[in-house]
Amino acid sequence: MNDPQNHIDSDKTAKPIIEIHEMHKWYGDFHVLSNINLQVQPQEKIVICGPSGSGKSTLIRCINRLEEHQRGQIIVNGTELSNDLKNIEKVRAEVGMVFQHFNLFPHLTIIENLTLGPIWVRKTPKKEAEEMAMMYLEKVQIAEQAKKFPGQLSGGQQQRVAIARSLCMNPQVMLFDEPTSALDPEMIKEVLDVMIGLAEEGMTMLVVTHEMGFAKSVADRVMFMDEGEIVEQNSPDVFFDNPQHERTQLFLSQIL
Amino acid sequence: MTEATTAKREQLKPPTSNVGLIGWLRTNLFSSWYNSILTVVILLFLAWLVPPLFRWAFIDSLWNSSAEACRDIDGACWSVIPNNIRFIILGFFPEGQEWRPLLAMALLLGLVIYSKERSRWKKSLAWLWLINILIMGSLMHGGILGMPVVETSQWSGLPLTFILSFFGMIVAYPMGILLALGRRSQMPAIKTLCVVYIEMIRGVPLISLLFMSSIMFPLFLPEGVTIDKVLRALIAIILFTAAYIAEVVRGGLQAMPRGQYEAADSLGLPYKHTMRLIILPQALKIVIPPSVGILLSVFKDTSLVVIIALYDVLKTTMVTLSNPNWAGYSSESYIFLALLYFIFCFAMSSYSRRLEKELHTGH
Ligand SMILES: Nc1ncnc2c1ncn2[C@@H]1O[C@H](COP(=O)(O)OP(=O)(O)O)[C@@H](O)[C@H]1O
Ligand SMILES: [Mg+2]
Numbered sequence: 050m051n052d053p054q055n056h057i058d059s060d061k062t063a064k065p066i067i068e069i070h071e072m073h074k075w076y077g078d079f080h081v082l083s084n085i086n087l088q089v090q091p092q093e094k095i096v097i098c099g100p101s102g103s104g105k106s107t108l109i110r111c112i113n114r115l116e117e118h119q120r121g122q123i124i125v126n127g128t129e130l131s132n133d134l135k136n137i138e139k140v141r142a143e144v145g146m147v148f149q150h151f152n153l154f155p156h157l158t159i160i161e162n163l164t165l166g167p168i169w170v171r172k173t174p175k176k177e178a179e180e181m182a183m184m185y186l187e188k189v190q191i192a193e194q195a196k197k198f199p200g201q202l203s204g205g206q207q208q209r210v211a212i213a214r215s216l217c218m219n220p221q222v223m224l225f226d227e228p229t230s231a232l233d234p235e236m237i238k239e240v241l242d243v244m245i246g247l248a249e250e251g252m253t254m255l256v257v258t259h260e261m262g263f264a265k266s267v268a269d270r271v272m273f274m275d276e277g278e279i280v281e282q283n284s285p286d287v288f289f290d291n292p293q294h295e296r297t298q299l300f301l302s303q304i305l
Numbered sequence: 306m307t308e309a310t311t312a313k314r315e316q317l318k319p320p321t322s323n324v325g326l327i328g329w330l331r332t333n334l335f336s337s338w339y340n341s342i343l344t345v346v347i348l349l350f351l352a353w354l355v356p357p358l359f360r361w362a363f364i365d366s367l368w369n370s371s372a373e374a375c376r377d378i379d380g381a382c383w384s385v386i387p388n389n390i391r392f393i394i395l396g397f398f399p400e401g402q403e404w405r406p407l408l409a410m411a412l413l414l415g416l417v418i419y420s421k422e423r424s425r426w427k428k429s430l431a432w433l434w435l436i437n438i439l440i441m442g443s444l445m446h447g448g449i450l451g452m453p454v455v456e457t458s459q460w461s462g463l464p465l466t467f468i469l470s471f472f473g474m475i476v477a478y479p480m481g482i483l484l485a486l487g488r489r490s491q492m493p494a495i496k497t498l499c500v501v502y503i504e505m506i507r508g509v510p511l512i513s514l515l516f517m518s519s520i521m522f523p524l525f526l527p528e529g530v531t532i533d534k535v536l537r538a539l540i541a542i543i544l545f546t547a548a549y550i551a552e553v554v555r556g557g558l559q560a561m562p563r564g565q566y567e568a569a570d571s572l573g574l575p576y577k578h579t580m581r582l583i584i585l586p587q588a589l590k591i592v593i594p595p596s597v598g599i600l601l602s603v604f605k606d607t608s609l610v611v612i613i614a615l616y617d618v619l620k621t622t623m624v625t626l627s628n629p630n631w632a633g634y635s636s637e638s639y640i641f642l643a644l645l646y647f648i649f650c651f652a653m654s655s656y657s658r659r660l661e662k663e664l665h666t667g668h
Contacts, residue, residue, distance in 0.1 A: 142572070
């Protein structure tokens with residue numbers, strides 16, 4: 050097995066916000082993730098790529114326990130994920146997630162989508178939650194749609210709302226699972242721009258994406274996964290110009 | 306303009322003209338030879354049926370006469386209704402106290418109509434309902450404010466139908482939701498319990514549940530303890546309806562995309578809030594049509610309580626017809642009763658359609 054240890058440790062003194070040690074996951078008998086080791090520093094931006102079915106989604110979904118791992122350790126912001134529901138909810142409140150298909154709540158207005166978490170998880174007073182929601186809607190440039198329902202918005206707008214919904218929880222980490230791959234081409238940029246803005250503000254981000262332009266300009270580290278393993282990870286310059294592994298080279302030659 | 310472009314233009318028009326009366330007739334009644342035959346047959350049938358029926362109901366009929374006067378006519382004797390309306394609607398409720406059930410029903414219908422607007426669905430409305438139910442209960446039962454006590458055995462007619470169906474619905478619905486959630490629970494004990502309950506209840510007819518609650522159930526009670534007969538019937542109706550509601554709601558829950566659960570989970574929302582705020586509002590909206598179907602059957606099935614000797618509005622009508630004076634006028638009475646049921650059922654189903662439309666958020 051290749052040694053998938055970090056080649057770069059951006060800041061050895063800082064305490065990692067996500068630590069994954071020798072983590073394994075199975076779906077039934079299928080060994081979907083194998084010996085995952087990963088440390089994410091605060092403010093670090095990691096892009097994860099790899100062929101379809103390589104376990105990228107599963108990996109980031111393990112971080113907020115949408116999927117359960119069977120071996121090893123996942124520690125998020127000092128809390129180890131186990132069956133303890135309180136811990137799980139605590140971690141989930143600190144970790145925002147943006148899905149490929151947005152997953153907005155269609156029966157709630159945009160502003161209600163945004164205030165739901167703050168009101169019911171953070172116990173923020175409604176008025177305060179609404180002010181904050183409007184602030185984030187301004188930020189993703191969609192404030193004028195606050196009273197509409199998700200079904201009345203375009204895909205790109207919905208994804209920006211989804212990002213704002215996560216931000217309203219003031220998360221420590223944001224996970225993105227192919228946030229632009231369900232979008233029409235002309236809408237990809239508006240979503241990537243929001244993500245770039247977020248990165249510039251210092252958000253810790255794990256992004257599964259095939260937008261290599263985004264990876265080059267934003268990522269501190271690009272990670273390549275194949276068949277449930279982290280095959281290679283490096284700074285974007287090295288990763289794209291000088292990939293070490295054959296499988297990475299093959300993958301890059303196919304998508305670039 | 307060339308031939309080709311004209312032809313192209315032609316294709317852009319709707320294929321058949323449905324303008325004007327002729328157009329409408331052609332598209333709707335005579336679009337093909339078998340539709341034409343069907344139309345003609347139906348028209349002939351109506352021509353044969355409608356005139357005599359109309360004559361019976363409206364021309365040769367009497368509306369407010371004595372029973373004797375009705376003997377001499379061929380048409381409908383609608384007089385059976387006004388002459389017996391007191392007993393049909395209120396049954397055995399004591400003379401002189403009629404205002405009490407009438408006021409109780411007015412309060413119930415008034416509050417139902419008031420509650421139709423979604424903008425009024427607030428906590429205060431729940432309190433309003435609670436107070437209203439207490440007032441209605443006091444009106445029916447009496448014993449305070451100088452109103453003489455009326456035992457539930459004397460509750461009959463339309464108020465009884467309303468009580469059984471209204472409380473049947475509002476208790477069974479939340480219970481059905483809990484059963485549906487229980488059936489999807491991760492905890493095996495709860496899940497099994499719910500499955501067994503639902504399948505058992507669905508395996509027996511309502512009549513047998515009513516029999517059990519009125520005859521068998523008291524056998525298990527300690528001596529001296531009795532549970533009110535109306536209450537027992539109500540419990541049977543609730544237990545029965547809840548099982549059906551549960552299955553309908555479960556269907557709605559299953560139709561919910563996994564992404565909705567995941568989005569709620571990823572916000573750190575606890576299970577009860579996820580269900581209450583995200584999943585149930587959407588799932589229940591999906592199942593409005595079948596739920597209303599069930600509620601309509603509850604309303605109509607309350608008439609089955611005749612078999613345990615409760616006098617709902619169907620039974621009071623039948624009692625009227627057992628009076629030798631009015632014995633021959635069952636068609637008139639049952640048409641009236643059908644109309645009564647229809648009005649309430651139609652109101653419920655049109656309201657449900659309106660609600661569905663209002664809750665549609667364009668996705
Ligand atoms: N719930 C599940 N049950 C069983 N197998 C699954 C499940 N989810 C994903 N898989 C399988 O696990 C593998 C990895 O899936 P995924 O993490 O979604 O890959 P990626 O996001 O890299 O395309 C795939 O082979 C997929 O078929
Ligand atoms: Mg994926």
